[in-house]
Amino acid sequence: MNHSVTRPQLFFLIVKTQIGIGLLSLPSKIQSSAKGDAWISVLMAGAAIQLLLIVYSQLLRKFPNQTLSDITIRLFGVYIGKAVNFIYYVLFVLIAGYAITLYVRLVHIWMLPMTPGWVLLLLIIGTGIYLALENLRVIARFFVLTSVLFGLLILISTLNFTNELQVANILPVGESGFAHMVQGSEKTVFAMFGFEVILYFAAQVQNNGKSLIRVFSFANGFVTLFYAYFVFLCLIGFSPKVLERVNEPVLYMFKGLTYQLFDRLDLIFLAIWIIPMTATIVSYLCLAGKSLTANQSSYRKLIWFSGVLVYLLGLYLSSMESIDLFRKWVEYGYLAMIAALPFLLWLASFLLKNKKKVGSA
Amino acid sequence: MRKKMTFAICIGLLAAALTGCWDIHYLTKKKIINGISLDASEDGQVAAAVRTLILDSKGSGQFEVKDQLIQATGDSVLHIGSIMDSMLPGTIEATKTHVFIIGEELAKRGVMSTLEFFYRDPKGYLTSNILISKGLASEVLAIKSAENSPAAYSIKQMVEGAVAKTIIPEQTLFTLWSQMTAPGVDTVLPVIHKTKNKALVVDNIGLFDGSRYSGVTLSRDESMMLLLLMNKLNKRVLLDIPMNQSSNERDTDEAAAKMITFQVRKEKRTMDVSVDKNTQQIECAVKVDLYGDISSYPTDEGGKVDRGRLKKELAEALNIRASNTANKLLNANCDALGIGRKLRVSHPELWKSIDWKNEYKDVKLKTSVQVHIRSTGVIS
Secondary structure, eight states, rough: OOOBHHHHHHHHHHHHHHHHHHHHHHHHHHHHHHGGHHHHHHHHHHHHHHHHHHHHHHHHSTTTTTTHHHHHHHHHHHHHHHHHHHHHHHHHHHHHHHHHHHHHHHHHHTTOOOHHHHHHHHHEEEEEEHHHHHHHHHHHHHHHTTHHHHHHHHHHGGGGGGGGOGGGOOOOOTTTHHHHHHHHHHHHHHHTTTHHHHHGGGGGEEEEEEEEHHHHHHHHHHHHHHHHHHHHHHHSSSSSSHHHHOSOOOHHGGGOOOOOOOOHHHHHHHHHHHHHHHHHHHHHHHHHHHHHOOHHHHHHHHHHHHHHHHHHHHHHHHHHSSSSSHHHHHHHHHHHHIIIHHHHHHHHHHOOOHHHHHOOO | HHHHHHHHHHHHHHHOOOOOGGGGOOGGGGEEEEEEEEEEEEGGGEEEEEEEEEEEEOOOTTTEEEEEEEEEEEHHHHHHHHHHHSSSEEEOOOOOOOEEEEHHHHHHOOSHHHHHHHHHHHOOOOOOOOEEESOOOOHHHOOOOOOOOOHHHHHHHHHHHHHHTSSSSOBHHHHHHHHSSSTTOOOEEEEEEEOOOOEEEEEEEEEEETEEEEEEEEEEEHHHHHHHHHHHHOOOOEEEOOOOOOOTTTTTTHHHOOOOEEEEEEEEEEEEEEEEEETEEEEEEEEEEEEEEEEOOOSSOOOOOOHHHHHHHHHHHHHHHHHHHHHHHHHHOOOOOOOHHHHHHHHHHHHHOOOHHHGGOEEEEEEEEEEEEEEBTTTO
């Protein structure tokens, strides 16, 4: 059986994992620090991620056909490597649990206020597991298919240009200062999580020996521009004070539109947005599986197990009043594991090279 | 086999958890509100009146729509909502309210805190039109419409018509919030009032000073002029200009009755905000170029239209109108043109050092209107 994916499929795997629930509330989050320059923050975050992607591609070039879990074992040895992989596993489950909590909260507030949270969780996890159980090629195909919806989303979002827009809101450019913009881009990076799927999925790309940096860059460029576009639209569509107060400005923006045929475009947008949000969950479940095993049957068992874990975590987090503390720990812990550790691994790979030839697999 | 069984059970479980079971809402159990009026009452309370729809099924999918007026007083919109809910059969639903009418007194108190609920509620319908009424808003909403159609629909249609003719700005709850809170700009709202013979008219604009209604309204002509100054020409605008009679006719009674109607189809506007380096005087020059046709020019002479002369006369009359409108804006302390916003962008240092609300009154606001006649209709 050949489970390899093509380069375009990898592109969509990255993009679909990155774009998710984070975007909906992103504009107001960055705006609170970067003010009118929030859109610059997004571009800066994109640039920072691009640097990281270069590290990723260098690392992966040294270890073709190997996922991050193979690389850690190879560099750290079996015991430490497995321990590191376990940490990754835990983080993937935590991130999935966190994402699903936000997801359920959002649906609960905007669409289905009466439906109990456990039911929503069950529906999301159910569909998530169902797709994550398949091999990567099936997942990728689904992602590619549903990516058509991005076009639809962009199309719907252009309707906002009929609203009253004030470009003056973002002027004068650079007013908020560099430090605030950096703060804003930090928040953006958290909303852009998902690029790390590369470390696991790139191994399954045909001919991955050749540099994949172009695919990575395209994906990153697309996501950055997509985010910047929506942030920009929110910045000029709302007054700064309103943007600060609205929780999900990307959705709220659509409340100002009405047509003879369509009304409440925010709900239509959200209904479509559910697919990228679910795709994110699927990706993380899949990552969780791949981080501990390469064997398909144990992978399936692990997916079931992780799915249950994510469900329980989602239930627990949903019952909590505030998950801010949890969010902080997970976000920074995760950032360290996907940014600092791969970088260390890359450096370590140089040391290793002197001892024995790597990448000859 | 076992795999298929588990699969079937999963599907069954998921199907059982389908959301409709919890979040189902029957239209028949709802009382749909399509118009709300809010007035100030004693002790900071709010008096509200709503128009609720009654759908009478006439069988075979046909419905007869009637409406009913309900009034209640309470501390907040939601509070009033619960009181009304108890007064009516069915749960009230304000998720498709077409018009909001705010009484003059309440508007002077500030409206955002009253309307807050609609912004917070995820089901809130923010594209409803918002109006200010001269006098009590409930009296406006209580009007009996001539046709059998619900009063709120009639008002909505009046608003739509006036918006298309650039008499009033299109204001919804959604646009209002951003405008109210934006720095360096004040909002304007359409004003609805009752004439002596109990008809409703929507052709004035009410000026806001910050989040409060200033109490100043612009007349019909000034309203149109303001929208032109704001560069908000909709499809068209019909400007009525009293004709400047030749000197021998000026004394006759007929003179007053003559009006030229100039239909504007296109406008170009430039707005420059500058600060005098020495005196720190803020100046704003608004230049409007109007392109359009002569729609009506009732003369007895029956001669051809002298375009050159007419152009000049129209511009002269409109210039006076524009400067009157500008003065009213300054007096009401209403920065409807967004001079502050421009100033913030062009002179950020100055903007930070001044209190715009105090400074605005002293702005030198210069307006100039140019008229370009593109056609005179099918006769010359």
